[in-house]
Amino acid sequence: MARVLIVAEHDGRTLNASTAKCVSCARTFETSAIDIAVLAGDGAAVAAQAAALAGVTGVIQVDHPANESALAAVAAPQISELAGGYTHVFGPSTTFGKDLMPRVAALLGVGQLSDIMSAEGAWRFRRPFYAGNAILTVEAPQDRPVVATVRTASYQAAEPMGDAPISERAVDAELPSHTRFVEIRSDSGGGRPDLQTASRVVSGGRGVGSKENFAIIYRLADALGAAVGASRAAVDSGFVGNDMQVGQTGKIIAPQLYIAVGISGAIQHLTGIKDAGVIVAINTDAEAPLFEVADIGLVADLFTAVPELTEALGS
């Protein structure tokens, strides 16, 4: 029977919700183990959060100074060593997992499956390609481990209601020094909900016009308790940071409510919001492709409609 190892994504203190979504994916087929590997400088806090996820059978905590920051070149040899005895090795399809999992697969000498959106048993999976214009069903061979990333927008996070045992492990793999972490810069957010897990998201596009004008978007988001996203054009124009890009090459999200303001709806953007519950479009151009997928469309100038909406929500 399938034995799944999931690589935890975390920042040293908090387990990222993407890990709980990988657990949910693994729970859709029959398994005899769902274990989580936590690589960290000191992983005690993260391991405890991982052990609490429903369905998890064990947590392997690997503490090492080299694991202080998550570098694929350093983590991959450790994960491939831990992979022995597992039929599946999963990571999230976040930038963390996309960076790491192909490296793990290649070290194991196997292919990798990207962006699992559903599993039909333990060896058959569906994944999107061509910017979500097509869905591929593939079968993985059973004679070698299935290394894969899980499309986080396709799964709900497993609930924290379990109590799995935690074991500490030292890994023998030789760790390279050719890759060094320098720093991480995050400028956006401003205390707002996380774009990838928020239940409501307001996004602005090129139509918003400037960095200053984006204040209109932030105000609406705050009135809704929503996270803020953006189109590539808005990021390229410098209105907002890269971590806010939604789409094929940005974040794939699945909020209950998505409000797109001044965004035309290019296929690369739409692929990032296909799983949203309700999509609202506000655009002056009645022919904008976003209206084809929107559940509620309003043809209007954003500079009057958005402040009006913000006010209506406040009262």
Added chain:
Amino acid sequence: MALIKTILVPLKRVVDANVRVRVKPDGSGMALEGVKMSINPFDEIALEEALRIRERGEAEEIVVASIGGQVCTQQLRGGLAMGADRAILVETGQDLEPLTVARTLLALVQREESQLVIMGKQAIDGDNNQTGQMLAALWGRPQATFASHLRFKGSAATAMREVDAGLEVIEVDLPAVVTTDLRLNEPRYTKLPDILKAKKKPLETVTLSDLDVEPETQFRVLGIEPPAQRPRGVRVSSVEELVQALREKELI
């Protein structure tokens, strides 16, 4: 002497980003007859970066390579017109999985004694986002994925990476693999004289067996379908009606 002798830039031939591709009605594949094909946009960014590195005097030579049918010479000629020095076509009629592509690129790296590979973070058709990371693993060298800024100092490179949390800066020793994100640069347009000049640049054809690569197919395709369609929505004519509609759906 320049820091880097040879930069290898893989160019994948893909459906142009502006084409809306559809699944064939019988589900046997994508309807690609007669559609415009281009260099994968991320690979074009990779080549632009390589050109700038050479223009700064930090590299001597740029080799572009594509794996696929004879038709890929179109994209290779495009790369030569942009400014690459020579091109290699690894000719095959098979659709290769990323691990085989990575093994092929490793063979090219070794053959060309390349110290730097710059390539797209993902191909916009397969959308796998794997090949660069696999190449780095097989090569036993660093990877700087999703790069939006790249500079060299001594025998190391500093890369800024676009990650979910923002921008991460890492330092990697050469040789290394870099994969590009959209904001690394804006590729130049090629001028007509360059297109003519490119016709005279060397383009070599090799086969997978010349490179000792045995293609391996691991994943069996069981079907290709169009994605589920969202039901048609409604138009509202005022903010008031929008608020009403959101209330009805219990979203506010």
